[in-house]
Amino acid sequence: MFEVVAMVPASQESPFPEIYSDDEWLTYVGEGRSLVEQELRIQFALGDITLRMVSADKGPGGGDRGVFRVLSRYADEIGLPYSTLVGYRHMSLAWPPEKRNPAVSFSIHRALDAHPDRWTLIFEPPEGIVEWTLDAALRFAERRPKTPESIEEKVDRAQTLLRDEESAIAAVAMLVQRPQVAERVIADPQVRRSLLGDDDNAATAVAEVVQRPAVARRLMADSDVRQSLLHDDNNAAAAVSEAIQRPEVAERVMDDVRSRQSLYRANMSRYSASSGDRPLRPSKRSESLVDGTRTSREVLEVLGLGTAFVTGMHDLIPTLHVVEYGEQARRAISENHRKVRATVDWCDTVIATGDTSMDDQLARLLNGGGTS
Numbered sequence: 527m528f529e530v531v532a533m534v535p536a537s538q539e540s541p542f543p544e545i546y547s548d549d550e551w552l553t554y555v556g557e558g559r560s561l562v563e564q565e566l567r568i569q570f571a572l573g574d575i576t577l578r579m580v581s582a583d584k585g586p587g588g589g590d591r592g593v594f595r596v597l598s599r600y601a602d603e604i605g606l607p608y609s610t611l612v613g614y615r616h617m618s619l620a621w622p623p624e625k626r627n628p629a630v631s632f633s634i635h636r637a638l639d640a641h642p643d644r645w646t647l648i649f650e651p652p653e654g655i656v657e658w659t660l661d662a663a664l665r666f667a668e669r670r671p672k673t674p675e676s677i678e679e680k681v682d683r684a685q686t687l688l689r690d691e692e693s694a695i696a697a698v699a700m701l702v703q704r705p706q707v708a709e710r711v712i713a714d715p716q717v718r719r720s721l722l723g724d725d726d727n728a729a730t731a732v733a734e735v736v737q738r739p740a741v742a743r744r745l746m747a748d749s750d751v752r753q754s755l756l757h758d759d760n761n762a763a764a765a766v767s768e769a770i771q772r773p774e775v776a777e778r779v780m781d782d783v784r785s786r787q788s789l790y791r792a793n794m795s796r797y798s799a800s801s802g803d804r805p806l807r808p809s810k811r812s813e814s815l816v817d818g819t820r821t822s823r824e825v826l827e828v829l830g831l832g833t834a835f836v837t838g839m840h841d842l843i844p845t846l847h848v849v850e851y852g853e854q855a856r857r858a859i860s861e862n863h864r865k866v867r868a869t870v871d872w873c874d875t876v877i878a879t880g881d882t883s884m885d886d887q888l889a890r891l892l893n894g895g896g897t898s
Contacts, residue, residue, distance in 0.1 A: 566632045573618030576611060582619055630658055637663035828873065865892055
């Protein structure tokens with residue numbers, strides 16, 4: 527049996543004039559509608575026969591089992607599937623002969639078979655529907671239309687076709703390869719949360735995305751993102767350690783007063799921690815110098831060299847085995863300390879006067895010649 531899915535008003539003019547004349551089109555439509563009416567009568571007639579064979583209230587042998595036994599054999603005898611024949615029986619129960627509209631297809635009757643006002647609606651479509659079509663009847667009965675039109679209907683059809691996970695995954699993988707689709711999908715917060723809800727998936731996605739320079743720049747420009755990425759001290763230390771090895775980065779860091787101050791304090795804290803019970807702290811004067819002025823890189827370097835010498839000697843001196851030193855070793859150390867003191871005095875003079883020149887006596891001393 528065939529099924530007609532729509533019943534629309536017959537066109538007075540051919541919609542395909544290049545193929546059919548107006549008369550030819552109307553002739554074909556008339557023949558088709560005649561066959562639809564025949565189909566309607568045949569399908570309902572088969573359902574009516576089953577009701578005569580086995581009444582609706584009971585069957586031979588009792589209950590549904592008797593109905594199945596009789597109708598299953600009957601369906602085999604006439605060459606129809608049992609399910610089709612039972613469907614016709616159901617339609618005959620839902621639509622008594624006097625309630626059927628011969629001008630409306632069997633499919634439309636079936637679409638409306640559960641509606642409480644179906645006997646009126648089949649002759650008088652509701653407002654907004656001129657004549658019944660299958661999709662109009664299905665939508666009115668809140669059933670899935672054969673031809674989805676709205677986004678909701680198309681999504682519903684897709685969900686029906688993609689119920690198993692493998693098919694859904696394959697379909698999504700193909701769709702997101704379209705740039706516009708991917709862009710709109712990722713723009714949906716709920717989709718992003720679903721895709722990146724798992725930590726491993728989120729980490730993998732971020733690792734790939736931040737390899738794009740433009741993305742990385744925009745992320746690092748966001749203070750909240752920077753705090754999240756560098757919240758862990760180990761991660762922050764590793765990132766700074768790598769970045770500061772670039773000359774241009776190191777230069778910009780040292781140009782920043784607060785950065786230099788932080789590095790200086792960290793250096794002092796490290797030496798203080800390494801000295802155990804002998805804490806070494808910068809003098810108040812040094813702290814005031816660093817904190818109270820826009821210290822130049824040169825000043826920081828001078829302070830750094832002095833701090834390194836002081837902290838190094840602070841750690842070393844208590845461990846010296848002086849009693850084992852010979853006279854030559856003692857003289858060498860004293861001579862070296864003379865150079866150290868002379869160098870410190872020279873630095874103090876430069877800071878006080880601004881004159882960086884070195885006199886001949888100091889030059890000979892630092893070059894190993896001694897003083898006259």
